[in-house]
Amino acid sequence: MNSTPLAFLKGHGTENDFVILPDPENAVDLTAALVARVCDRRAGIGGDGVLHVVRSAAHPEARHMAGEAEWFMDYRNADGSVAEMCGNGVRVFARYLEHAGHATAGDLAVATRAGVKLVHLAKDGDVTVSMGRAVLPDAGVTVTVDGRSWPARNVNMGNPHAVAFVDDLAHAGHLRAEPAYAPAAVYPDGVNIEFVADRGPRHVAMRVHERGAAETRSCGTGACAVAVAAARRDGVDPAVTGAPVTYTVDVLGGTLVITERPDGRVEMTGPAVIVAEGHIDPAWLSESAV
Numbered sequence: 001m002n003s004t005p006l007a008f009l010k011g012h013g014t015e016n017d018f019v020i021l022p023d024p025e026n027a028v029d030l031t032a033a034l035v036a037r038v039c040d041r042r043a044g045i046g047g048d049g050v051l052h053v054v055r056s057a058a059h060p061e062a063r064h065m066a067g068e069a070e071w072f073m074d075y076r077n078a079d080g081s082v083a084e085m086c087g088n089g090v091r092v093f094a095r096y097l098e099h100a101g102h103a104t105a106g107d108l109a110v111a112t113r114a115g116v117k118l119v120h121l122a123k124d125g126d127v128t129v130s131m132g133r134a135v136l137p138d139a140g141v142t143v144t145v146d147g148r149s150w151p152a153r154n155v156n157m158g159n160p161h162a163v164a165f166v167d168d169l170a171h172a173g174h175l176r177a178e179p180a181y182a183p184a185a186v187y188p189d190g191v192n193i194e195f196v197a198d199r200g201p202r203h204v205a206m207r208v209h210e211r212g213a214a215e216t217r218s219c220g221t222g223a224c225a226v227a228v229a230a231a232r233r234d235g236v237d238p239a240v241t242g243a244p245v246t247y248t249v250d251v252l253g254g255t256l257v258i259t260e261r262p263d264g265r266v267e268m269t270g271p272a273v274i275v276a277e278g279h280i281d282p283a284w285l286s287e288s289a290v
């Protein structure tokens, strides 16, 4: 029986919401069942995922990054599965480090399973993260909802995405179930699927079905994948033009601004908010361990 109350915070970035579990020495046995229970919106705290905050030196997957980044974002999806990267999550993670006094406004390095990400905490409240380079494998993918199919762009932002351009975001349907995609072999570990509609020059809107979480109100890596896919569709590649390109991406929970630089680095700016903090009841926690 676990009798120690577990501290938590709740935060969100464009309404992609997370339960933050500070655990500097990696002492919590964070099983998939515990994550799923914590993220349960009726029986738990509720969230699209968990940001497990661990010192890099204390985590076997992050020890090699400890010299560059003191803190490791051990990201888990709401169903308990492990993900490589979360773009909204890393902004909220940085906001938590500031809130807890582990960081101040300015630049900060955060270790993730997709490598070290550089985050800038601005004094005005927005947080910018340098997400690294998008990888666009050639493989053609098709996404299908309710008998309607679209070609999708395969984009890897550290985690896998399929980006489909649609005339109307309503065509994505209710998104409670994962859309079908083919060939399945392109995504052996599953995929996040974005549906994108144009809103104006360099301005798009998207909905997303997230791997491990169903439809969410925002996905940061997804917004980056969408911006890069939109640029290529529009015939723009900063590596060729030598000039950065910026897209505004509307998500259900707000707006993200994405810039791709000539060297391929993708930067994302958006809000990151801490909304509550407290302790998980130890009795409830021990039930989760059963």
Ligand SMILES: N[C@@H](CCC[C@H](N)C(=O)O)C(=O)O
Pocket (backbone or CB within 6 Å): 016, 049, 077, 082, 083, 084, 085, 086, 087, 088, 089, 159, 160, 192, 210, 211, 212, 213, 216, 218, 219, 220, 221, 222
């Ligand atoms: N919401 C996140 C992505 C979280 C991980 C994703 N569901 C996956 O499994 O790859 C974001 O903001 O990027």
